[in-house]
Amino acid sequence: DTGVSQDPxxxxxxxxxxxxxxxxxxxxxxxxxxxxxxxxxxPEFLTYFQxxxxxxxxxxxxxxxxxxRPKGSFSTLEIQRTEQGDSAMYLCASSLGQGxxxxxxxxxxxxxxxxx
Amino acid sequence: xxxxxxxxxxxxxxxxxxxxPCNHSTISGNEYVYxxxxxxxxxxQYIIHGLKNNETNEMASLIITEDRKSSTLILPHATLRDTxxxxxxxxxxxxxxxxxxxxxxxQLTVNP
Numbered sequence: 001d002t003g004v005s006q007d008p009x010x011x012x013x014x015x016x017x018x019x020x021x022x023x024x025x026x027x028x029x030x031x032x033x034x035x036x037x038x039x040x041x042x043p044e045f046l047t048y049f050q051x052x053x054x055x056x057x058x059x060x061x062x063x064x065x066x067x068x069r070p071k072g073s074f075s076t077l078e079i080q081r082t083e084q085g086d087s088a089m090y091l092c093a094s095s096l097g098q099g100x101x102x103x104x105x106x107x108x109x110x111x112x113x114x115x116x
Numbered sequence: 117x118x119x120x121x122x123x124x125x126x127x128x129x130x131x132x133x134x135x136x137p138c139n140h141s142t143i144s145g146n147e148y149v150y151x152x153x154x155x156x157x158x159x160x161q162y163i164i165h166g167l168k169n170n171e172t173n174e175m176a177s178l179i180i181t182e183d184r185k186s187s188t189l190i191l192p193h194a195t196l197r198d199t200x201x202x203x204x205x206x207x208x209x210x211x212x213x214x215x216x217x218x219x220x221x222x223q224l225t226v227n228p
Contacts, residue, residue, distance in 0.1 A: 042203060042218025091159050105216060107159030
């Protein structure tokens with residue numbers, strides 16, 4: 001069990017640029033979540049996939065944000081035309097949902113995005 | 117999901133038990149109590165969860181009151197590595213995936 005892996009760990013970019021983050025969940029986990037965390041706050045939910053289907057999106061996920069999970073394994077989160085307010089830690093989590101129980105979500109160590 | 121309330125900070129001496137309280141007075145019957153912690157610059161780490169019975173694992177114990185309106189996370193022998201922000205979350209434990217709603221948590225500082 002290698003845990004949830006996120007890449008890159010840090011990203012610095014200029015305002016207006018596009019950025020893409022990758023998340024590799026724990027193998028066989030069918031559910032994948034993206035969260036965002038700003039300094040001093042708890043993580044905030046962005047979106048959730050079950051297999052390749054995106055089942056829920058937060059109002060925080062503006063039209064500049066898009067997430068995909070094309071084969072039901074890894075996921076990408078893209079931010080277009082980045083703004084200063086996008087500076088945050090972007091966290092990915094995965095869980096195994098089967099039968100009548102929803103297993104706990106396990107988090108990666110995040111991608112820290114800094115907008116210059 | 118029910119709102120949870122935690123003290124903003126707590127201190128504990130190394131080797132002593134750390135007891136972290138959480139109020140969730142509006143919790144509904146199908147909501148579980150989850151505890152996560154977050155060490156600086158890392159992602160949240162799952163600790164334990166429960167519905168109404170007390171739970172124990174290798175990391176901690178979770179004590180839920182009979183009316184389910186509050187709970188306590190117990191770290192039996194706190195170490196310096198337990199210094200972290202601890203989050204108490206009420207979450208529906210249903211078949212569909214659902215979000216975790218984090219509050220501001222409790223900053224636990226374990227002192228030598």
